[in-house]
Amino acid sequence: MSFRAVVFAIVVSSLLAACERRSEERAPEEAASLAPIEGFASEVSYEEQVRPVLENRCVVCHGCYDAPCQLLLSSPEGTERGASKEVVYDSSRLLPMTPTRLGIDAHGSAEWRTKGFFSVLGTSGEEGAGEPLVLGMLALGAANRFREGERLPASVGLDIQRELSCARPSEFDAYAREHPQGGMPYATAPLTDEELRTLVSFVKQRPPAPPPTPPTTSETEQVAAWESFLNGASREERIVARYLYEHWFLSHLHFEDAPAGPFFRIVRSRTPSGEPIDEIATVRPTDDPGPVFFYRLRRLDETIVRKTHIVLPLSRDRLETLRSRFLDGSWKATRLPGYRREEATNPFVAFDQLPARSRYEFLLEDARHLVMAFIRGPVCRGQVAVDVIEDHFFVMFLDPDHDLSVKDASFLERAKHLLDLPAEHGNAFLPGELWLEYNLKQRSYLKLRESFYRAGDPKRKGPSLDWIWDGDGRNRNALLTVFRNFDNADVLTGFVGGIPKTAWVMDYPIFERIYYDLVAGYDVFGNVLHQVSTRLYMDHLRMQAEEVFLSFLPADERERIRASWYVGATRQLDFFLFDRLHGIGIGTQVRYRGDDVVAELIEQVLVRTPAVSGPPDGLNRCTAPPCDAEGAGPVQIAVERELRRLASIRGAWVAFMPEASLLRLRAGSEGGDDLVYGLVHNDDHTNVAYMFNEEARRRPALDTLTLVRGHFGNYPNFFFEVEAEAIASFVDALLGVASPDAFAGFVERFGVRRTDARFWPTSDWLRTDLERRDPTEAGLYDLDRFGNF
Incomplete structure (x- = not known):
């Protein structure tokens, strides 16, 4: 790297380092004393008891690259891997970090330990054996509960760029003394006694997760058909397969006759169809996989989170469309594209033999899927x-x-x-x-x-x-x-x-x-x-x-x-x-x-x-009222006529709203008739031409709110919960907000704070409702960016 490059990197990293810091651990003056939590005397079932608690209380904050301390709990492998002090989203680093993709870059606890990960379960023979870190964190959280329904103290950091200690087991006593409010679950309403005892029993008993469900005959046949297509022998077939792989490598693929999954990833494997997959780990899909490899469909056996759930259906019709679009005999390849970086990273060079019309029509056919890949793909945060x-x-x-x-x-x-x-x-x-x-x-x-x-x-x-x-x-x-x-x-x-x-x-x-x-x-x-x-x-x-x-x-x-x-x-x-x-x-x-x-x-x-x-967006662009949604029932009509008063207008109240909220309108005692809307705060800027100092380019007076019918986003910043018949009061109160104190009063009346007893039940209902309405795109919301309003 040239001297000029080093100087520039230092300047930029210094600016960005202010946004992402890690705290230095200090030796404890005395050990923390915490009351242990008792587990169940009887054995617990992973599938029936443990998994629901892990998913609904743990994965909701530990499900993406930006999970605190890289502790990914969305699969048994991630739980076994444990945590790390290294930060993936460190925009100040001058050198690239070694990739730590679960299931790709290392396999088994021993390999992950060589990459700096440490156990949180007290695995035998490892540091902290007999004193599982998870148990300490749960005990710390249980001993220092927050006041129900109140805002969190200012000392409890929630910003995604907050200091992270990522204490190892041997450092837990120091951590507990210095961060008494840093237990698990972090900065939320407490777990129930049953949930706590379930997690404790899980750590102590380590019940095995059930093996993956065997594939059906239909699934096996469809996997074979697609792998056969992707591993064709001719130059044209190999070029097309590479083009598809580079555009689908982030996708969660499913077969049309199984809309709720299982889902698959397309990977490059050292082994052909019919043998266990041995995925080749490359940083980018454009990197060289070596002279011999095979495209395979690898089944996802993990909890689905919305942020990374970029769905694409596979069907016989799609297969035939791809054949007719790319392999109709209208072009002949004279060479295979190489993997030299200057060629492989430029698709107009690498795929110059593939007709441009075929490529563009491929992009257009599933445009939302591909736009979603770069709108909510590998960048979990930033x-x-x-x-x-x-x-x-x-x-x-x-x-x-x-x-x-x-x-x-x-x-x-x-x-x-x-x-x-x-x-x-x-x-x-x-x-x-x-x-x-x-x-x-x-x-x-x-x-x-x-x-x-x-x-x-x-x-x-x-x-x-x-x-x-x-x-x-x-x-x-x-x-x-x-x-x-x-x-x-x-x-x-x-x-x-x-x-x-x-x-x-x-x-x-x-x-x-x-x-x-x-x-x-x-x-x-x-x-x-x-x-x-x-x-x-x-x-x-x-x-x-x-x-x-x-x-x-x-x-x-x-x-x-x-x-x-x-x-x-x-x-x-x-x-x-x-x-x-x-x-x-x-x-x-x-x-x-x-x-x-x-x-x-x-x-x-x-x-x-x-x-x-x-259908026209009558919620946000109603030019000839009443603009009622076709097929809407009386409750929905009444609700939306009131909500429409908030749409796309400017006012002092907008600036106080979270970036993305979910509004639950209760319309029945069981929750099955409840409605949900996304409330999206659109920040106005003078321009988006610069990387830094965004706040100086904000124009809050020009902010607006968009209403989205149904579920929205991946990281809700807040929940509101209102009885449907009280929607007019909700809208009136919000339109009247003109100060921080007024908004705090509005939240007291209609909001569900992190410390609210309704926080976890509301989160659970949203998951169930989303799975009922859209089983294909359903996934867990990430609550790590839920605000303190």
């Missing part, structure tokens, strides 16, 4: 990672019949080396050099793109509404909504919410590059240089998607509208040199009547193809 996008925006796609990168083969042939991505440099790349090298390539690419589109439109008429993909009249992936909630994000089908400030139209090169920048080429274990490079490159891609959207607006309005999106950024040197607006001299064939051209364009897109647009 404000710097997702502050590159607005809090709320709509996504559309350029129709393949009008995308010149798809229609004209010479376009990508000339452009492909201008579309290199930062992953080609791994963790040894200087963002300052990216500013020069990649910005120049982006400028050259945009000039090339503009020249192609000008040549194809000599009269400068510009795009028409037909240029926006209509989902072929059937596919609801054509219109998407993205929400960002501070340090994580989610994507929904259709246009949900009020008219956003910005919108995207992605063409094939934008879509593919975003995926390879944020997913296939992203290393969650990488160093600060890699993380910053990825973020800076995504700036270009966001602006390019916005620019395609702007091209559908009147030419004389584009500069003004874009400037309103980038207040305070348009005079920056890189913005002026490399991100200027293109196509100013080209018009648009879309016709407008009023002044709000953004809203008009979105409305025209919505009314063009109702089957793709879906």
Whole structure:
């Protein structure tokens, strides 16, 4: 690494280090004295007694890469692996860390111990044997309970960047003395005596988890059919299989006749079909797996959490579609793409023999799934990672019949080396050099793109509404909504919410590059240089998607509208040199009547193809009341007519709302008729062009709230629980909030705090309700970011 690179890394890591710190352990002055918790005298069943408690009380905070101390409790293997002091999301590290993916990078306790993990169960022969760390943590939590229903003390940290001790068994006494309120479950309502005794009995008895359910005949046959397809012998089949793998490696795959699972991952194995899978561990899917490997479907035997549950169905129809799209005999491969980093990380080079139209149609067919991969994929956390996008925006796609990168083969042939991505440099790349090298390539690419589109439109008429993909009249992936909630994000089908400030139209090169920048080429274990490079490159891609959207607006309005999106950024040197607006001299064939051209364009897109647009969002965009949902019962109608008063309006009250809340409306004594809504706080910013100092770019007075019918998000920041007949009082009280004290009073009346006796029952009900409504996409909410309101 050059001296200049080292200096830059130190500066950036120093800025980021303020966000992520670990505490230094100090020797205890005296041992903590805690009353032991007794287990059950009789044997406990893992499946019937232990698993429900582990999932509903433990996995809800220990289910992703950002689980405290890397203690993943979503599977028996994770529980046995234990905890680590090393932090995955350490944005100050100068060197990449060794990957610690459960089930991939090591196997068995002995291997994990060599990687710095320590037992929390008091495993025989290991440090702390006979004094399981889990028992100490449970006893500490039971001895220091919080006052029911009250806000937590300020001394109890909840920020995801809070100091973490990650005490080893030998350090527990010091930890307990210094952090008396740091027991388990952390900063929540206490467990019941039965739940505590169940966990204690589990640690002491160690009942075995039952073996995985044997596959059905249908499952075995379908696995064999897909593995046969993915391991075809011809060059064309091998290229297609590699392309699919690189786009599906994060997916949870399931067969169409089993909507609730089991789910599978596609992996590269040293062993062929019919033999036990021996997964090859590479950091990225674009890394070299070696000369001999096989694509396999590996069954997931773990608790499903929503954050990582990116679902894709496999069916015979999908298999035939892939064959006809990619293997119809219309192209011949003369070579196999290599795994040299500069080739493998650029899909326009690696897959240049694969017809671009086939690739783009593949992306469009399951657009939400792939957008979800980079919106809520490997980045379990990270404000710097997702502050590159607005809090709320709509996504559309350029129709393949009008995308010149798809229609004209010479376009990508000339452009492909201008579309290199930062992953080609791994963790040894200087963002300052990216500013020069990649910005120049982006400028050259945009000039090339503009020249192609000008040549194809000599009269400068510009795009028409037909240029926006209509989902072929059937596919609801054509219109998407993205929400960002501070340090994580989610994507929904259709246009949900009020008219956003910005919108995207992605063409094939934008879509593919975003995926390879944020997913296939992203290393969650990488160093600060890699993380910053990825973020800076995504700036270009966001602006390019916005620019395609702007091209559908009147030419004389584009500069003004874009400037309103980038207040305070348009005079920056890189913005002026490399991100200027293109196509100013080209018009648009879309016709407008009023002044709000953004809203008009979105409305025209919505009314063009109702089957793709879906039901109108009467909750947030009701222009002709009452806007009642089709098929809604009287309770839902009454509730939504009141909630609509909160939608997409501005007011002092919005700024006090959590980023993402779940509202449960009780409509019956059993809970089966209860309703649930997402309350999404959309933060307004002057711009999202910078990595740091986001708070200085906030405009709280322009914040809005979006209502989402049903379950929403992955990390709820708060629960509200209201009787359905009291919804008017809830709305009135919220609209009247104008101060922190007023909001605290509102929470006292309608909220479910972490310390509330209803906290765990509400969490349980939400899980059950989600599994009932959507068994395919259901997974545990992560409560680690639940706030202290």
